[in-house]
Amino acid sequence: MDEQEIEGRLYNLQDPKILPDSIFDNYAAVGKNNIPIVIDNGSYQCRVGWASENHPEPTMVFKNLIAKPRKERGKKEGDIQIGNSITNIEAVRLQLRSQFDRDVVVHFEAQEQVLDHIFSHLGIESEGKINHPIVLTESFLNPNHSRNLMSELLFECYGIPSVSYGVDALFSWCRESPGYISRDSLVLRLGQHCTHVLPVLNGSVVAEHSRRINLGGIHITSFFHRLMQLKNPLLAPAISLSRAEEILFNHCRISDTFYDDLARWEAVDYQKKNVLIIQLPFTAAPVPTTASLLSLEQQQQRRRELAKRLADMNARKREERLAEDEETLSRMLSIQEMWDDGDNNDLQQALEEFDLSNRQELNKAISNLKARIKKTKSKILAVMNSTMEDTQETPSAKNEVKTSKLLQELSMPNDANDMGNWIAELKQKRQSLLEKRVARRQKKQDMARRRTAAAQERMRLISQLAKKDKREDTFGMKDEDWDVYKAIQKDGGDSDSEEESERLAELEEILGRYAPELNMAQEQQLMPLFTCIPEKYQFALGTELIRVPELLFQPSMLGHEQGGIAETIEYVLKKFSQDEQHRLVNDIYITGGSSKFPGLLPRLHKEVMEMRPFHSKFNIRRSSCPSLSAWYGARELALNPEWLRASSITKSMYDEFGGEYLATHSASNPYWQNFTLPMDCSQQEVVEEMY
């Protein structure tokens, strides 16, 4: 891809910093008045704050996660981190735990840790109990078992005076729907783990016709995360879940004309215009500074000098030896003369000096010496020649030692005429390598299928290998024996191909230099990998921008068997009479963090239009603040002491009715009492449906 031609946007990842929660410093002012604490205990985020006129915003918003550092031998166990005290979530990704299983709290020790974190950060210091009513959210149709344990924890561990449970989606709906007491709505909640469709008639939710899709923000995020990693395997470690989340909620959108948009993406022009390029942060490491640059040059210089000195030393040694040898030779020659002259006295002395006994030995020594001198001389000459060449060689040529080696190997001709032939030869070599590669791939494919010659040959080899022979087993005596394993390997021996592709790359580099008209496709691959250019840390997003949030409407893309949100709405509506359907669609209310995708409303509009009768009316609206409105709603209700009194379970009620008991209200779950409870309390009212 040519970078210059792309007009798409470039997005630099922000990697927002997480700051640990500070401890609420104004508890003294709030603490005396038993102000209710509102906790929206969501499976994505937990939002906590006071139900007081002075505190319109939650004091804490944090991811409902616990990081428990792994115990290591010899190390003191680290502190448990919760929510925003996990400053680097990616570092502890594998140690993250949550009290939730899907959207239901199941692990109450973890919940206890989270509540400890909450209450201590609210600055509560009262001894042995917490003197504040609690308003807490739970999932829709939260199992009684879970509520029982939650109540037990709140009343017996924290000693709270009362608790009111409500459903987050309904709190949000109550807040933004005037006259909710008798209102009809279809509430859609797009959460982190689940998506809910909740029909509300006359201000109370119709539980038996509600439906839950077990797919939410986390599935979309991890799908996106994984897809990006698969598409960019080299960048996979840098594409973290938090980054995927950042990109997802900043750039992805729900398309109201999904198939048309997909078709549009097929055009190259559209791709170039609309592609989003993500720039991963990168450290411009080993950029050679001037110092290191110098040192690099110096190092080369030093190496050269060292080599030269070594060569000099060798040369000197050789010369010394040559001189020595020549001297001995001249003396030996003089001895020979002496022998001829018959000067016996001196001769005897000289012979003893060289440890020689007769004329023959002397002659032999002389011829040896002569040969040695000749050899040394030729060596000196050769060295001198080579150094001459070295100095003539340009530094640029030196840089291409590797190539020139190959050139030598391929015997590059000097003649311009031969050059053409030579290049043709190279091209042919490259071609044969490419063909080999294609053949190998073909073999790999053939092997994967049955009933092909390659597969049959493979089976034949395997059966031959497995055959038990009476004769002595000589397999493995020769090295070639082991090649059979390469032949029966299903992926066609990828390990060997590495060398091949290296050679191919070299050939292409040479060809690129000497025959530039041959434009190499692989040229980009040849770029050294260590260069730190921003482009190396980029990846492109195309159809993913609309394809990923589409999961909400087509869970089948994820292999999820449940229907999408539109299909489920249609299914739920069909459970009602025509009149009720009309009342429901007249006010479709959307809330929850995953509803923040742009384009959701137009898309839902289109989908509902398709499922409703011709010319019928309907309204769709989205919460003004999808992720926080549940907390706001709970807070506003809790501000009313009347509501709070009517909707709370007090300690005495808990003692009397047990932990599963639920005081119902407009935003709460319906409550069905369990038959297995002691008879005395179930006698009063078997079914309490106060909504």
Add this chain to the structure above:
Amino acid sequence: MVSKKKSTGPVSEGIDSLPGSSAPSPVPFSALNDDDSKQDEGAKRPVFKSKTFQHMNKSSNKKKAWKSLKQIIAQERAQPMPEGCVHYSGIEAPPSFKPAKKYSDLLGFLSKYTDPQTKLHYSTAAEFSIIRSLPNDIVTGYLTLRKANIQV
């Protein structure tokens, strides 16, 4: 591809983190041994907490101290309940009635073809040639993503 090995590590690590409907990404605590952390807490127990509180429903089995959602659902179903009661498990959305559309795994376009060898969907010849050059781990990754990697 510089090195096959290198790319496998981080990629395959993500597979577990992909939550199916039954596996949310932050693992519920159940897999953890919490008993020693409990003792640790004793030292710095916040003042507002009861000093004697013990979880009643905690099983003595360390590995499965808490019931999973699946167990809770099963328990809820087994209990005798008044008529008209709707359980958490009673509001599962029905399976999709529409045939699932196929999308090419790499580019995301509507796809008509499936590669018989890798089982990946593809839409164009160009995409097909890319598919065929993908290493096995990436292919498995794509299949896992849409829960189609069931090996027979």
